[in-house]
Amino acid sequence: MLIRKNDALPINTVTPSRRGFLKAGVVAGAGLVIGWHLPSGRITSAQAAEAGSPFEGYIRISPENKVTVLAAHLDMGQGIYTGTATLVAEELEADWSQMEVEGGYGNPKLYGNLAFGGKFQGTGGSTATMSSFDRYRRAGATARVMLVSAAAKQWNVPAGEIAVSKGVVSHSSGKKATFGELAEAAAKETPPADVTLKDAGAWTLIGNADLRRLDSPAKTTGQQTFTLDVKLPGMLYAVVQRPPLFGGKVKSFDATAAKQVKGVVDVVEIPRGVAVVADSTWNAMAGRKALKVEWDDSAAEKRGTPELMAEYKKLAAGKEAAVARNDGDAAAAMKSAAKVISAEFEFPYLAHAAMEPLDAVARKDGDNIEIWGGHQMPDLYQGIAAGIAETTPDKIVLHVMMTGGSFGRRAVGDGDVIAEAVSTAKAIGWKAPVKVVWTREDDMTGGRYRPMYFHKMQAGIDGAGKLVAWQHRIVGQSIMSDGPFAGFIQNGVDPTSVEGASTLPYAVPNIHVDLVTTKVGVPVLWWRSVGSTHTAYSTEVLIDEVAQAAGQDPIAFRLAMLGDKPRHKAVLEKVKEASGWGQAMEKGKGRGVAVAESFGSYVAQVVDVSVNNGAIKVERVICAVDCGTAVNPDVIKAQMEGGIGYGLSAILKGEITLKDGLVEQTNFDGYEVLHLDEMPEVEVHILPSKEGPTGVGEPGVPPIGPAVANAVFAATGKRIRLLPMSKFDWKSA
Amino acid sequence: MITLKVNGQDRQVDVDPATPLLWVLRDTIGLTGTKYGCGIAACGACTVHMDGQPTRSCSVTVGDVGAASITTIEAIESKAAKAVQTAWQKLDVVQCGYCQSGQIMAATALLESNPKPTQEDVEAAMTNICRCATYQRIKTAVNEAARIMEG
Numbered sequence: 008m009l010i011r012k013n014d015a016l017p018i019n020t021v022t023p024s025r026r027g028f029l030k031a032g033v034v035a036g037a038g039l040v041i042g043w044h045l046p047s048g049r050i051t052s053a054q055a056a057e058a059g060s061p062f063e064g065y066i067r068i069s070p071e072n073k074v075t076v077l078a079a080h081l082d083m084g085q086g087i088y089t090g091t092a093t094l095v096a097e098e099l100e101a102d103w104s105q106m107e108v109e110g111g112y113g114n115p116k117l118y119g120n121l122a123f124g125g126k127f128q129g130t131g132g133s134t135a136t137m138s139s140f141d142r143y144r145r146a147g148a149t150a151r152v153m154l155v156s157a158a159a160k161q162w163n164v165p166a167g168e169i170a171v172s173k174g175v176v177s178h179s180s181g182k183k184a185t186f187g188e189l190a191e192a193a194a195k196e197t198p199p200a201d202v203t204l205k206d207a208g209a210w211t212l213i214g215n216a217d218l219r220r221l222d223s224p225a226k227t228t229g230q231q232t233f234t235l236d237v238k239l240p241g242m243l244y245a246v247v248q249r250p251p252l253f254g255g256k257v258k259s260f261d262a263t264a265a266k267q268v269k270g271v272v273d274v275v276e277i278p279r280g281v282a283v284v285a286d287s288t289w290n291a292m293a294g295r296k297a298l299k300v301e302w303d304d305s306a307a308e309k310r311g312t313p314e315l316m317a318e319y320k321k322l323a324a325g326k327e328a329a330v331a332r333n334d335g336d337a338a339a340a341m342k343s344a345a346k347v348i349s350a351e352f353e354f355p356y357l358a359h360a361a362m363e364p365l366d367a368v369a370r371k372d373g374d375n376i377e378i379w380g381g382h383q384m385p386d387l388y389q390g391i392a393a394g395i396a397e398t399t400p401d402k403i404v405l406h407v408m409m410t411g412g413s414f415g416r417r418a419v420g421d422g423d424v425i426a427e428a429v430s431t432a433k434a435i436g437w438k439a440p441v442k443v444v445w446t447r448e449d450d451m452t453g454g455r456y457r458p459m460y461f462h463k464m465q466a467g468i469d470g471a472g473k474l475v476a477w478q479h480r481i482v483g484q485s486i487m488s489d490g491p492f493a494g495f496i497q498n499g500v501d502p503t504s505v506e507g508a509s510t511l512p513y514a515v516p517n518i519h520v521d522l523v524t525t526k527v528g529v530p531v532l533w534w535r536s537v538g539s540t541h542t543a544y545s546t547e548v549l550i551d552e553v554a555q556a557a558g559q560d561p562i563a564f565r566l567a568m569l570g571d572k573p574r575h576k577a578v579l580e581k582v583k584e585a586s587g588w589g590q591a592m593e594k595g596k597g598r599g600v601a602v603a604e605s606f607g608s609y610v611a612q613v614v615d616v617s618v619n620n621g622a623i624k625v626e627r628v629i630c631a632v633d634c635g636t637a638v639n640p641d642v643i644k645a646q647m648e649g650g651i652g653y654g655l656s657a658i659l660k661g662e663i664t665l666k667d668g669l670v671e672q673t674n675f676d677g678y679e680v681l682h683l684d685e686m687p688e689v690e691v692h693i694l695p696s697k698e699g700p701t702g703v704g705e706p707g708v709p710p711i712g713p714a715v716a717n718a719v720f721a722a723t724g725k726r727i728r729l730l731p732m733s734k735f736d737w738k739s740a
Numbered sequence: 741m742i743t744l745k746v747n748g749q750d751r752q753v754d755v756d757p758a759t760p761l762l763w764v765l766r767d768t769i770g771l772t773g774t775k776y777g778c779g780i781a782a783c784g785a786c787t788v789h790m791d792g793q794p795t796r797s798c799s800v801t802v803g804d805v806g807a808a809s810i811t812t813i814e815a816i817e818s819k820a821a822k823a824v825q826t827a828w829q830k831l832d833v834v835q836c837g838y839c840q841s842g843q844i845m846a847a848t849a850l851l852e853s854n855p856k857p858t859q860e861d862v863e864a865a866m867t868n869i870c871r872c873a874t875y876q877r878i879k880t881a882v883n884e885a886a887r888i889m890e891g
C-alpha cells in the first residue's frame with residue numbers, strides 16, 4: 008500500500024549487494040545466525056544488540072532441527088511467511104517440514120525494506136517479496152555453505168564432496184547429519200565471502216504450485232495465536248472511549264458509574280481518549296458504556312459527506328491545482344478535438360474492516376517495554392512507544408504477531424492502537440500488562456479511511472477515432488500529508504493521490520493530470536492498492552467509453568494504444584484468449600475488461616455480469632497477472648482471488664458516510680461486505696516471467712471495479728460513475 | 741457461579757449471566773480459537789456448536805446456555821470436522837485465518853447434518869464473513885470435504 012518502484016517517487020530500489028549482506032553480518036555480528044542454543048524463549052534484537060549477541064538475524068537452527076526464519080515482513084494473510092521460508096529453504100536445501108517463521112525486527116540494516124531504500128522496516132506497497140528475494144536466498148545459501156564446512160571439518164573430508172538435500176548433509180562415505188546436529192559448529196564457521204545462487208531451472212520450491220502454506224495447519228485448528236489471543240499473567244483488558252467527532256478532545260469525564268461495573272479496575276485518561284481497564288474484555292466494554300465524557304469539539308470536523316462532496320465538486324471546477332503530469336498541450340488539443348467525452352466520478356470513504364479489529368498488548372518487564380501487535384512498521388512503532396514510555400527505542404521489545412488482515416490499516420504513522428496500549432499501561436503505573444481492543448464499532452467509526460475523491464475528466468477524439476487529448480483532475484485528501492511520510496509529497500502532489508492517473512499507460516499525445524488536495528478532519532490512510540482504488544476505475548471506465556465512441560472493440564482499442572507497454576499488452580492478450588472475448592452474450596448479461604499496473608505488477612481482468620432489475624451479479628472473473636518471478640504460485644492465485652473479492656465488496660456496496668461529522672456505519676450491518684454467495688468464479692492465469700518478483704497483495708484489486716462497470720455497460724448501456732454501485736440510480740441515469 | 745459444558749467438560753465460571761458466551765470462552769476459560777469479529781451476529785467469526793448447532797457465541801449470553809453442550813474449534817473431531825480440516829489444508833483456503841475457525845465450525849455443522857450439500861445448501865449455510873475473500877476456496881473445500889467423507 009505504500010511505496011514502490013516508481014520513478015514518480017523519490018526513492019531508489021536498492022539491490023542488496025553481496026558485500027552489503029556480508030558487511031551487515033560482520034558489522035552487526037548478526038548477518039547470519041545459525042546455532043540458536045540459548046536456554047529458552049526468543050531473544051529480541053534489542054536485547055541481542057545490547058548483549059552483543061550474534062543470535063539474531065535471518066535464520067536460526069535449533070538442536071531439534073527446526074529452521075526458523077526471521078522474516079522482515081508482517082504476515083497479515085498475504086502469505087509472506089510462507090514466501091520468505093520458500094526463499095531460504097530453496098537455497099538452504101531444507102526440508103519444507105522443518106521450516107518455521109517468526110517476525111524479525113529492531114535492525115533496519117537486516118530488515119529494512121529495500122523498496123523504501125533499505126532504511127526502515129515496513130510491510131506495504133506489495134514490496135515484501137521483491138525486497139526479500141535476494142536477501143533471503145542469500146541467507147539460505149550462506150547458511151548451507153557454513154553447514155557444509157562444519158561437516159567437512161568434523162568428517163575430515165573435502166567440502167566439495169558433501170551433498171545437502173531435504174535437510175540432510177551427507178557424504179558418499181555414508182556419513183550423515185541433520186542441520187540441527189551441525190548447527191552449533193556451523194555457527195562458528197566464517198561466513199563465505201560470496202555464494203552462488205541456484206539458477207531458476209534448478210528451483211524445486213520457488214515456483215512450486217504444490218507447496219502448501221506453513222500456516223494452514225494452525226489456522227484450521229484454532230491454534231494460531233493472534234494479538235487478540237495473547238494472554239499474559241495478570242493481564243488487564245482495556246477499551247478506549249475516543250472522541251465521537253474527529254478532532255474532538257476530552258474536556259472532562261466522570262468515571263463513577265464506570266468504576267462500579269463489575270470487573271472494572273481503572274479508568275484513565277490517555278492522549279487519545281479515556282481508557283476503561285478491566286479484568287475481561289466484556290467488563291471493559293460494559294464499563295465504557297457507563298462512562299460519561301464531556302468533549303471539547305471546538306476543533307472537530309463537523310461536516311458531513313454530502314457537504315464535502317459538494318465542496319469537492321466546486322474545487323474541481325476551480326483554477327487551483329497541482330500538476331502531476333503534463334504531456335503536450337491537452338487544453339488546446341481538447342478544443343480542436345472532433346468529439347469530447349466528459350465524465351465525473353465520485354468515490355466514497357472506505358473502511359478497511361479487517362477481520363481482526365485493531366488490538367495490541369503492552370507490558371513493562373524490567374527496563375523493557377514489550378508490545379504484542381500487528382507491527383507493520385516496527386521501527387516507527389518502537390520510536391513512538393519509546394516516546395510514550397520515556398525510554399529509548401532499543402528498550403522496546405516487539406512481538407510480531409500473525410495478523411487477521413490489515414489491508415493497510417496497521418501501517419499508520421501515529422501507531423494508534425500501539426500508542427494506546429503503551430499509554431494505558433503507563434497510565435495505570437505499569438502495574439499489569441494491558442491489552443487494548445477496538446470493538447468493531449471502534450474500528451468502523453475510528454477513521455483512517457480510504458479518502459473520498461471526486462474526479463473530473465475529459466477525453467478528446469479526433470476525426471479518425473484516435474484519442475488525442477486527456478484531462479484528469481482529482482480532488483481529495485492527501486494520505487501522506489501529515490506524519491512521517493510528508494516528505495514524499497513533491498510540488499504539492501501526494502503521489503498516492505494520483506498514481507494510476509499520472510501513470511496512464513496509453514499513448515496519448517496530450518495529457519494533463521492535476522490534483523486539488525483538500526483539508527478535511529477525517530483521518531485517512533492507504534487502503535489495499537491505495538491510489539489505484541480510484542484512478543484505475545476512472546481511467547479504465549473512461550477509456551472504455553472512448554473506445555465505444557470510436558466504434559472500436561475495448562480490448563483492440565487498448566492494445567493499439569499500448570505500443571511500448573508489452574507487459575500490459577501480454578496480460579490483456581491472455582484474458583482475451585482465456586475469456587472467450589467477443590462471444591455473443593445473452594440478454595441481460597455483459598462482459599467487460601480492465602487492465603492496470605500497480606506496485607510493479609500487471610493485471611488484466613475480464614468480468615461477466617448479469618443485471619436483473621438493477622441487481623448486479625458478478626458471475627465470472629478471468630484474471631491474468633504478470634508479477635515477475637512467481638515465488639509461490641498458489642499464494643499469488645489466492646491474492647488475486649482475495650483482491651478481487653475485496654475490491655468487489657467496495658465497488659458493489661462499500662461506503663462510509665458522515666452526517667454532521669459523525670460516521671453513520673458502525674458495524675457489518677451498516678457497512679456491508681461481500682459474502683460467499685456473491686463471490687464470482689475466479690480463474691487466475693500467471694504469466695511466466697524471468698523478471699524479479701513484484702507485488703501481489705494489492706494489484707488484484709484495481710481492475711475489478713472498472714471491469715465490472717464496463718461489463719454492466721455492455722449489459723445495460725449505463726455507465727456507473729458513482730460508487731458504490733448499490734447507490735446507482737438506474738432510472739435517471 | 742454458572743456451570744457450562746464446554747468440549748465435554750463442566751466448567752464453573754464466575755461471571756455476570758449477561759456476559760456473551762464468546763467472551764467467557766475466550767477470556768475466562770482461555771479457549772481463544774473462537775474469534776471476535778463484530779459482536780452482533782453479523783460475521784460468524786465466533787461460531788461454536790451448541791448441541792451440534794452452529795451458533796454465534798457473541799450473541800448468546802452464558803445465562804442462556806443452560807445445559808447445552810458447547811463445542812469449540814479446539815475440540816471438533818467428528819468425521820465431518822476431520823474432512824473439513826483436511827480439505828481446508830489441501831486447498832490452502834486460509835489467508836489471514838482470523839475468520840477460519842468460524843468458517844470451519846459452520847462447514848462442519850453443515851456436513852454433519854447434510855453430508856451431500858448442493859451449491860444452494862452451501863451458500864445458505866456459509867454466511868460467515870471473510871474479509872480476505874477466501875470464498876471461492878471455501879466453496880471448493882466444502883465440496884472436497886463432502887467427497888472425503890464419502891471415503
Ligand code: FES
Pocket residue numbers: 775776777778779780781782783784785786787796797798799
Ligand atoms: S463476533 Fe459473533 S457473529 Fe461476529
Ligand code: FES
Pocket residue numbers: 084362411412834835836837838839840869870871872873874
Ligand atoms: S482468511 Fe482473513 S478474514 Fe477470512
